[in-house]
Amino acid sequence: MTAPTLPTTMTDDSAAGFPEVEFGRSSDGFLAARVADTTFAMLPARDGRHYLATGWCIGRPISEWKLSDFHGRSGDLADEAAFRAKVAENAEHQREKRALGRRDIASTANTPWGPSQGATVYAEGVVCHSTAGHGGFHLSAERNRSVHSMLRARGGWYEEDEGWSIVAITFPNLFTSYERRCAERTIRDSWPDAWEAIFGTMLQPGESREKDRRAFEQEHAGDWIVVAATASDQQPGFVEVVATPGGRRGAGTEERRFLVPSDEYRMGRFR
Template sequence: MTSNGPAHKGQVGEPGHGGHFAHARHDDTDVLLAFAEQDKWGTVNIDVGSRTPWGEAQNADHIAPGIVIVDAAGHGGVKLSPERNAAIPTPLRNRSGWYEEDSERFIVEAIHPDAYTKVRWGTGQTRTAEDIRTSALEHLRDRYPDQYEKVTGETILPGQSYERDEQLWKQAHENDFVYAGSATAETEPDHVILTGRVAATGETAEFLVPRSEYKTVSDPRKFVVDPTKHRQLPPKQDEDAPQGPTLTTYDLSGLASARLTSAARSALEKDLRQRWRDADGNVRTLREIIERDGVTERTIVQDGGKRGYGLSQGSSFLRVSAATWKALDMIPDGRSESSKAYEKVSSLDARIEKAAFHDRQALRDKRAAAYETYSALRQSELEDERPKWAAAEEQKKAAQAARERAATIRR
């Protein structure tokens, strides 16, 4: 529960008529009043172990008839009986009767403050219904201004509500370039590259902004670009945009004369007839995909030591049989040498898990040797790739520097 909320656990008593008021002595009049309250407000059948929107209830405090405060592993909230929930004004009411603990609980406290007067809060003290209601209404005005105005009939003034002030600020700047990200400039370290976005149109652009000016704003998210004094960078070239994997088509007519066993031929023909649905909803056979749309490469995935054979088409994995994977050898094998070596490591992991105790040490030794081979291959591949990465990074920086030098005042 939040630090400014009630210290619920173990302070209100166990569920049940007596448990609701277990922290104080009661005479017959108290008991009669308790039953009268229950007749008016009903009950909530929630206890430890019950399901809540935040997981299984680890604690359930029935603080009053029709109100239970629950804690789950990561969050918590309040559950109201149908009678209690019906008393919540419609603009603030959750049909489920559940109100989470961070903000929505103040809705319950504002409408049912009397139910909280016997709860000991974070200070260990109880509070009056008037104090509880006043504090809750202040929170509702701050965070739920539209609903607050509907319920109370009041008009919220600037400065009285954080959420309303945010709404007004966004409305005032919906046609301006407002902060949407920043980075250090390559050519002018005393400037930042600020990405601005116009909320009304979705247009984005990058601007050179003096760092000293940028730091004067307490909340960077509210920095507003002035195109008449902040230089705008030209748009990035298309070649700077990230490129997807290359798709290549292949002529499969030669497979008709390929030397295959009858079983392999049957598996191949079955796989080529298999239909797949793409991201646009189009349905094609695997043969049509390979010959008309294109694929990236052949690849193998491992799960629990078992191999899965398939073709990659961008991020899609088109599963095929081992026989088909082998027959389609005109499509390149996309695995690196290190990934092939790691398949052996994964296979040994699966064997170790299933092996008898006296066989495991020998398999662990093989696994260690296989992993050493994999590590050496991967390190070699990284060394080969680093110069390419460095060159690409330098090229990217050069292109960015050129854009910065070409930055101009927007006219």
């Protein structure tokens, strides 16, 4: 059956005319969208599911796009409505980011991750550096004093994987709504004690990965937990696993090995 043709949808910011948003169907019939130079697709996964794929600067019309144009993978999608919500979220993010007026500058500063190859100035004393392998923020001494003591890094360097979120919750006016939501999630997941102290609230089960991990390890401290697994070469259809008490590692830790039927083996959230 031929997929129905989606109407092209355009939205823009009334003040800046940015970004243009376009929906359509690819040459393979999958749902796709463009937000300025960022491109998205709703691609099939296993068991009838879908995932959000991303690309960059595809110059051709959406009707000519192919699977090979997409390389990034950004999570599962429940349905078309979820896809459209993700596209709208990105459009909002790009509009707000443009309004913030961040400036890209040349930089050769020394960072904990190597020489800077360029930087983005968010505000005076708040600079994000890129390097060959990693990157992150540097806060001036004055700016760094504004960071809560439980999260403050000596020297004012905050790496781009998780540490950036500390900068974002400290200076929320310098970040988009989307970035602030991601930062809050990262702080709850990685530094739950700091979150609870700063915001005066107790995180419940399911609200913090780190807090849930601690609870899991406490609950299963006396259980045998898998620390390594591989498909069995000698017993097809089975997974060979190595388990230790409480999932502990290190010299002198007792180990046991088990064969588990492949169709019964599932990786849990914490092993």
